[in-house]
Amino acid sequence: MDKKDLLKEWRIWVLGISLLVSTVLLVPWGNSTLFFDTGGDQIGFQTNLDNRTSIEFSGGTRLLLELETNETGQELNTLANNVRQTLEIRLSNLNIPDPSVRVIDIGGEEYRVQVEVSSSNQTRLRNVLQREGSFESRMPVPVQDSRNFTLGDFDYGFERSDRVVNVEGFDNNYSASLEQGDRIQISDNGVNRYNTSFVYKNYANSSSTAMLEAVTYSGDDIENVVSGESRISGGGGNFRFSFPVIISSESAENRLHISQNYRQGIEYLELENRSAARLRLYVDDNLENSLNVASVFGSQAETRSVIQGGGQTRGEAEESMGELQGILESGSLAAPVNVVSSSTLSATRGGQFMTASILSIIGSLIAVGLAVFARYKDPRVVLPIVFTGASEVYILLGAYFTTVGTLSLSAVAGIIAAVGTGVDDQIIITDESGREELQGWKQKMKNAFFVIFTSAASTIGAMLPILAPSTVSYLIGAAGLGLMGYTLYSRGRNKHYIGIGAFAILVSVFTTTLGPSGAALSTIHEFARTTILGILVGITITRPAFAKFIEYIKE
């Protein structure tokens, strides 16, 4: 084989095209790929990998959430997916790029929700995720001794006796007795298919007043959060935010009926003692803010309402607004959640891991090169081995990590493992090719590729249970049946296959009953995927090309 023949060889072309495609995928076309740091004393390349790194390199937080429910199996999966959708909406309001929320099956019919974000602020994240998210807007209904309250055409009487408030309907047979913390719902309120809720919030000993609150609308009534009209104003340690929401017509009517029980002040609604009737905004029954209520709400059923809040700094106000908008848009969680696992990496630590990974990949290629050089002492053999190893890394980075994969710490370990198996195979090819000339080149490569394919199948087989243990478990059962069938079909050839087949079936049945789940080992998924892909890239692209190159050198 001369140089011309080598260059015409399709295996070399496949390798060349793969490297070219990887380059195209790695380079951010249209942007400058060469960068200097702000000090100008460091230089580097920007690649499309920059946005595809896991929290281990970019810094961030990964949380595993457990649902507070007795459901299991499919019901739990459905519930977990509802929670996932709610959390996705909440996180999208936090201005965190590419938050990832997914339901994972940890085995044994148990499901959890995994959240991964690039923020290291675990406190804020927990605050947003763990909040049940039930929002209510309430108006105060103080009951000192007794008072009347109208809801549409229906009149009700509230009467305090010691700490208990008795409610009676004058136009119907409604009657209820409330103690602190109780809640009632009244359906005769002049609004179709809508109940008015009253909450007995607290009892003030000093004024002997029972403070009830009427719910004007809740998070479920909000049809749209108009984030586009959000405003931040103020300064000097007192920043305010505001944004409009659109509520359902039923809840608007409910609010009108409740508001008609207050005095119409010049600007705002007032209590009987002429103090402002302040609207209270609650999230998970915690008071978030209280606002004056414009008089217009006492005369019109307005579906547009403005939510307000604040913070000491502009940033705090923005954060609070984002969190509240997220909760209002997403609604309440289908079930309360608890954090059962959390991982946080600071950006500093992520940077250190990145440095270690880059140095390790380059260093391992050099170290392998030196080890191989010690054996062959021939740069014509060693350089192609190192080049082929580097090509595998390059193709993996370009074709996989810029498109599908996430570059994580376990992926780096997988890259190094894949380089190792690749170099092993090239050593096998080199040694097979150099053996005595009793056999032709084809037979030599057949021997080499028998070893390569068998070891590739073993390694891929060892990695697959990390990703899909259920499927592997079934496949092992099928393989066991196949081995037994083969022995019977071949009339007793390889009788030990009966025992191995039976053992495989036992393993399959045993592991299946345990409820295998790949998601439980999700932290090392990228390790398994990268190793498997590295091996596949090796046996389909780089090793055939390397074999041809060695043939060229040997001839």
Add this chain to the structure above:
Amino acid sequence: MGLESRLEERYSGIYDSHQKFFLVPVVLILLSAGALGFSYLGNGEFLDKGTDFTGGTEAQFNVNGSFDPVEIEQVFSSAGKPGANVIVQETTEGDNLLVEIPPPDISQDEARQILEDAGYSVEVLQFNSISASVSEQFFVQAQIAFVLAFTVMSIVIFTAFKDITPSIAVVFAAAGDILVAGAGMVILGIPLTLGSLAALLMLIGYSVDTDIVLSSRSLNRERGSLESRMWESLKTGVTMSSGGIAGFTLLYIVSYLVVGPSELSNIASVMVIGLMADMPLTWLGNTAILKSYIEGESLIYRGGN
């Protein structure tokens, strides 16, 4: 006489006394089993399970100023978190504080608050916590993955070689590698985590490479004597293992220097131990089994040569 010729001559001596040298891997496996058994008697576990599989909290802090690990253990104990294990991690960017707290898991804020209340100014570099129930489920899944991986590898080997003896030799060599790597983890104090589990699974695939080279060449009777075929296999296999050992040693050194002990250094050390164990197990153990099988000799060492 060149180095290679001298090594070949030395190998010839080993080849002739394969029964005697077969004791080396046997003793290695027995010692490893002993180390694992000792660990089991000591703490009820063959391998020291990491936070991934026991639950609890593991946090790394950058401390502004000096700190005393014993004092920090007491700080956590006084805050109602007894049993905290504090390690000082030396990295190229200074000393970090690694705190391991047994279950129940605590939150990042809680851990930082305990240190700040004790007068330390800290920055959280890394924080992992996991509840005991979830980690228990992870451990079940890890064991399932391990059993499946080993079964798949065994089926591949039995199908590829068909003959029972060479196949069993390969499978035993792989099991031996895992056993020795496990013993190495016990001796060096490397915990079983998701990372080290990945390394053990990888070792299943990695360790059979050399065994496949040896078995396929030894069983191919068309070329040269068995001794020369085995010698050629050894040269190939040792180069393969050396490449792997060199690569993973470098991964260990670099990751240890840059970030201190981490999942990367755990993976690297498990791989290095396993690959080093693979050499005697393959070239003294598997070789002896194959030689006995091919030449019909007894494998039992009865003294003498």
